[in-house]
Amino acid sequence: MAIKGFLDSCEGGYVHGWALDTWFPNRPLRIDVLLDGRLIACGLANRHRADLEQTVPGGACAFEIEASVPDTASLSVRAGRKVLPVSGGFRSGISPPRSTARSAARFEKRAPSHDNAVDLFAGSWAGDPLVSPADGRIERLVATWGSGGRLDGMRVLELGPLEGLHTVLLERLGADVLAIEANADAFLKCLIVKEIAGLTRARFMLGDFVAYLANAPERFDIVLCSGVLYHMADPISLIEMIGKVTDRCFVWSHVYDENRYSGPARSLCRDARYPDFDLWALDYGASAAGNRFWGGNRQRAVWMRKDHMFAVFRAAGLATITDFGDGMTGGHAATCFAASR
Numbered sequence: 001m002a003i004k005g006f007l008d009s010c011e012g013g014y015v016h017g018w019a020l021d022t023w024f025p026n027r028p029l030r031i032d033v034l035l036d037g038r039l040i041a042c043g044l045a046n047r048h049r050a051d052l053e054q055t056v057p058g059g060a061c062a063f064e065i066e067a068s069v070p071d072t073a074s075l076s077v078r079a080g081r082k083v084l085p086v087s088g089g090f091r092s093g094i095s096p097p098r099s100t101a102r103s104a105a106r107f108e109k110r111a112p113s114h115d116n117a118v119d120l121f122a123g124s125w126a127g128d129p130l131v132s133p134a135d136g137r138i139e140r141l142v143a144t145w146g147s148g149g150r151l152d153g154m155r156v157l158e159l160g161p162l163e164g165l166h167t168v169l170l171e172r173l174g175a176d177v178l179a180i181e182a183n184a185d186a187f188l189k190c191l192i193v194k195e196i197a198g199l200t201r202a203r204f205m206l207g208d209f210v211a212y213l214a215n216a217p218e219r220f221d222i223v224l225c226s227g228v229l230y231h232m233a234d235p236i237s238l239i240e241m242i243g244k245v246t247d248r249c250f251v252w253s254h255v256y257d258e259n260r261y262s263g264p265a266r267s268l269c270r271d272a273r274y275p276d277f278d279l280w281a282l283d284y285g286a287s288a289a290g291n292r293f294w295g296g297n298r299q300r301a302v303w304m305r306k307d308h309m310f311a312v313f314r315a316a317g318l319a320t321i322t323d324f325g326d327g328m329t330g331g332h333a334a335t336c337f338a339a340s341r
Helices: 114-119 136-145 165-172 184-197 209-214 235-245 285-289 306-315
Strands: 003-011 014-021 030-035 038-044 060-066 075-079 086-092 155-159 176-181 202-206 222-226 248-254 267-271 274-283 300-304 320-329 332-340
Touching: 003 075, 014 030, 014 075, 030 060, 038 060, 114 184, 136 165, 136 222, 136 248, 136 332, 155 165, 165 176, 165 184, 165 202, 165 222, 176 184, 184 202, 209 235, 222 235, 235 300, 235 306, 248 306, 274 306, 300 306, 306 320, 306 332
Parallel strands: 003 086, 155 176, 155 222, 176 202, 222 248
Antiparallel strands: 003 014, 014 060, 030 038, 030 075, 248 332, 267 274, 274 300, 320 332
């Protein structure tokens, strides 16, 4: 990212300003409003402002976010990882921000607790990191490949752990886990969960697991691929890479079924490796800027039909498919299965 922008005003119950990623000027940035370092509001820099038309075509990079700010001295506004500077003409009905505001926001004044760490991402958690997790998908994985209801001694590669829910369960069942997450906020959440759960045999790494798999230095007993395939720009290549590092892959994914799909229209595309397969593409667009976006690190996501997904796994050498059946999640068809050599 190469972010430009300013905090222009804080008055009338709203925080105003503008922000732009010069590398991707048509992609609205998520804006976080923080008070003493705590998230109190968020929004998108996607509003039109005539005075910004020379900065970005259309001038649609301004933000107006409702926020209760009793004292601008403790206010900071963040676009991506960048704290926006205050413009020279800053307006406030309260008081002008002090130069110490940003440094003061770095310090926690409450007694130490896991709640403090959780509050760093207040309002943007997918689940409750303070509640002991449970997930039927992991139960199925253990029933399929575990021994005595355990995964002792098994090395698991987890693709896209999000907030570490499955990672906690896998370690508690005896597995050693390498979990690779590309979303920076999600990675930091995983580290918080690691502390809360007291994990000792799970490692979280920030990065693109596709880049890791392209030159993976080791093999794994199991690859966990839950909530991942339908966010990939090239799901076929991911499946092929998985087949090179393991003999067992557990999958949960949305699949394309025109009779059970309620999302935005997708475009039909083809892949030369499987020219007869229907692939359905969608660009994330502005939805990728929200603080509850948990998709892939590319702008495009391609969905597959269930039978086509099975066929690619078989071609990758994981030809034994245990189908746990279909379901519906978020208005879309989903499938869960185990693929092994």
